[in-house]
Amino acid sequence: MNERKYLVDRVVTRRRILACLLLMFFIFILLSVRVAYIMVVKGPEYKAMATEQWTSRVKIDAKRGRILDTNYKELAISGNVYRVDLDLNTIKSYINTYNYDNPNNTIDMEYIAIKIGEALEMDSFEVLKKLESKLPNGKDMQSAILARRIEKEKVDKLKDLNITGVLVSSDTMRYYPNNDFLAHVLGVTNSDGKGLTGVEYVYNDVLQGKPGVRLVEIDRNSKDLAYTISEYSKPEVGKDVVLTIDENIQAFAEQAAKQALSDNGAKAVTIVVMNPKTGEVLALVNKPDYDLNNPRDKALTFEELQKTWRNRAVSDTFEPGSIFKIITAIAALEEGVVNESMSFSCGGSTVVGGRTIKCWRTSGHGSQNFSDIIKNSCNMGFIQLGQKLGKEKLQKYIDLFGFGNKSGIDLPGEASGIIKPLKSINDTDLATIAFGQTNTVNTMQFMAAFNAVANGGTWITPHILKEVSHIDEKGETIIDSKFSKGKEIRTVSEEQTAILRKFLERVVVEGSAKNTFIDGYHIAGKTGTAQKVINGVYGSGKYISSFVGMAPADNPQITLMVTIDEPNPGMYYAGLVAAPAAKQVFYNIFNYLGIKGDTSLEETTRSLLKDVIIPDVRGMSTGEAIDILKKEGLVYNIEGEGSFIVDVSPKPGYTIKEGDRVNLYLGNDTNYNKDIVLPDFTGYSKETAIAVLKKLNLTADFQGEGWITVQSVEPEAFVQEGAVIKFILNDEIGD
Structure with a gap:
């Protein structure tokens, strides 16, 4: 009996031991899985949490590269300033510790906000909102950015407060030495220094550089611990963007545009100056403009702000009017459907497709040759020229000169313009297209086409970038890259463009553009006054007056376009409002570039x-x-x-x-x-x-x-x- 009981107890004991072993093994497996989960799966997260508790990681923004003109004059620079961040948990600990050590003189968040506000010259209420920042779920935030781009004097006052948890680090601030100069080309950046418009936007990746990181061990008061290993990666300064813009030529255009805006009571004025042989933009100005150092006028709505920032030279389209006759004329010459002695008749009006179309000279120009219809800008003559070409051939050159497509200028927001499809063009459309109605263009698009006439027949992509460079440790300028050659398309022959330039010079000497004439200089050009299309219909009394010109006429070094949007209804004729502005810009450029005239200085000066x-x-x-x-x-x-x-x-x-x-x-x-x-x-x-x-x-x-x-x-x-x-x-x- 006793032996049997012994055997039973032994079996039970073994079973219990086995159960315990199995339980312990199961627990061990669970613990192993848990440890593996913590180490492998959750390890990086917990490491990050731990690191966050005992380290301070601050992103160091890179200094943004400069924007320079073609002669390396500074147009946009970045100055060294500071940013202020708030470690909210540490600030709370600082308050508790301070109140514990000073029971008779306690402080709170409002007190801290007032002191910080006084030092940084900020509204203390705004500072308090940052100190009490909440997450969307209502929980307290751990940190917050208080202010960016703070000057050293204010930061020194903040440091004197000795409030732990208020972190100061380096920052950069964009500055434009010339305020509104070249505003629509340079563009603006946001509060984080990222480009929003203009060159700042297009070449943001080049300009912004690479941020650095500063990682140090800190104590419970967020102060750096001595003799601890720190991690530091130096920020890489952004590279410089060198533009094709010439600051002096830009100044000439800026002054002329400002004067034209005032003199003509206009809504807007745009002036573009280019090198027709390279496609380089030497000057581009839109008036009115805005102060680059204060681009966000608080009185403006978001929509108004976007209109203010919009670069009208690339973003606004319009019917070109008579300046488009240049394209019709070169197409006719190239196709051999016209010669200098061919006769055209103008009685003041004609009927095409059941519609009566008038010439601007309602009494008619009578009988004229090809050169005369260009000089007189005769609508009837160009209707006949368009009919000789036919819609297929005219459309061929419209496409060849890039109309209906973006020019490719390296500025944001370019519009394509609207070109009527070939299959939709009727006889009336052919007539109006030939003298500048129906289709729409933008200023830069037209300049690219005009440059082809000036340079002997090659369409070249217009561009604003000259090169990208940086300054090395020795202080020497290193060129990293130059503008990669854009498209170059042979459109028409040198011989035909030379003939047309000769006729366009007559327009300046004898025709509608004579207010651009400068004695001793050979300027070729064309004026155009077009009714403005508003909501699909021609606006009553609203015009866009334009002049395009090149000089010297036999071998152009400069092309120029002046566009005046809604000049005073009392005087809107392009020859009276756009041509004089072009004259002054041309003369200033001639003097600056040392282009000599054929006459004495006295005679040239008198003509001005x-x-x-x-x-x-x-x-x-x-x-x-x-x-x-x-x-x-x-x-x-x-x-x-x-x-x-x-x-x-x-x-x-x-x-x-x-x-x-x-x-x-x-x-x-x-x-x-x-x-x-x-x-x-x-x-x-x-x-x-x-x-x-x-x-x-x-x-x-x-x-x-x-x-x-x-x-x-x-x-x-x-x-x-x-x-x-x-x-x-x-x-x-x-x-």
Whole structure:
């Protein structure tokens, strides 16, 4: 019995031991799995949590590269400043420790916020919001960025507070030395230094460099521990972007655009200057613009801000008007459907596809040759030219010159323009396309096409980048890369472009662009005044006036385009508003580049002076006459004796230059000479013409609306004081 019980107890014991062993083995397996899970799966996470507790990791932003002009003058730079971060847990511990050590003088978050706000000149309420930052789930945040780009003086005041948990590290701030200069090209960055618009955006990866990291062990008060191993990777400074922009030429364009905006009461002005042989943009300005150092005007809505930042030279499209006649003309020359002696007839209007289309000169230009229709910008002549070409051939050159596609300029936001598909073009469309209606273009797109005419027939991708460089440890400039050659497409022949340039020079010497003429220089160009399309229809009294030009005409080194958006309705004719702006830019560039003219400096300088129509001061007292002449900027000689002016030489109505001398003859005879030389009023608005006629003691009979296209007496003919001059006005597009 006892033996049996012993055996049973032994079996039970063994079973218990086995069960315990199995249980222990199972527990061991569970522990092993758990340890493996913690070490392998959760290890990196726990390591990161531990590291976060006993280390301070600060990202060190790289200094952004500079933006330089073609002569390496600084246009955008980055200055050394500081950023302030908040370790919120440490700040709470600091408050608790301080209050424990100073029971009679306790502090709280509001106190800390006030002190930090005073040091950094920030609103203490905003600082407090950062100190009490919450996660979306309502829990306290561990850290927060308080401020970026803080100057050293403010940071020194903050450090003097000795608040643990307030972390200061290096930062950079973008600065533009010239404020609004080249604003739409340079663009802006956001609060983190990332490019948002312009060159800052397109070449952000080049400019931004690579950030560094500073990792050190800290104590419970977030202070660095002495003699501990730190990890530090130095930030890589961003590389410099060198532009094709020439700061001096840009300054000329900036001043001319500002003046044109003011003089013409315009909505906007755009001026682009290029090297037609390389596609380099030498200047690009849009007015109005904005201050790059203060680009976010708080008074503006987001939509208004985007409009302010928009680069109109690449983003805005418009019907080009008569400047497009250059493309029609070169297409006709290249296809051999026209020659210099070919005759064109203009009766002032024609019917195409059931629609009556008028020339800007409603009385007609009569019979003209090919050169004449370009000089006169005759719509009828170009309709006939378009018909000779046919829609297939005209469309061929529209495509070949890049219209309907982005030019490829290395600036953001470029629009493609709208080109009517070949299959949709009817006879009326062919007629209007030939003289610049229906299709739309952007300024840079048109300049790329115009450059091909200037350089002998090669379409070249326009570009703003010259090269990327950096300064090495020895202080030497190292060029990392140059602009990779864009597209170069042979469009037309050198021979035909040379012929067209000769005809375009006539436009400047004799035609609508004569306000661009500079004595001694050979400038070729074309004006265009187009009705502005607003919401799919032509806006009443709203125009876009343009001039495109090149110089010297036989071998152009410079191309230029001036576009004036919605000039004053009283005077919107491109020859009167866009051409003068181009003239000043051209002359400044000639002097800067050392391009010599054919005449003496005195003759060239004289041609730049303002034209003045001599007013009729006969019958006035000497004092009255002198006052009027002084207001016109004229000087005078007085000859004879008498109570009033009886004659003037040159005669009233003649156009002379500001500063020229007028001879005044005194007498007492009321039966004096009353001859007046009638000026050329072509392109004048009714209001402008009335003002001039008043000075000449003439009156007018106006027919129609728009600008003057026909006058009843030819320019430079003599009329008598008090004569009535009949004028025909027209608002059809032309020059």
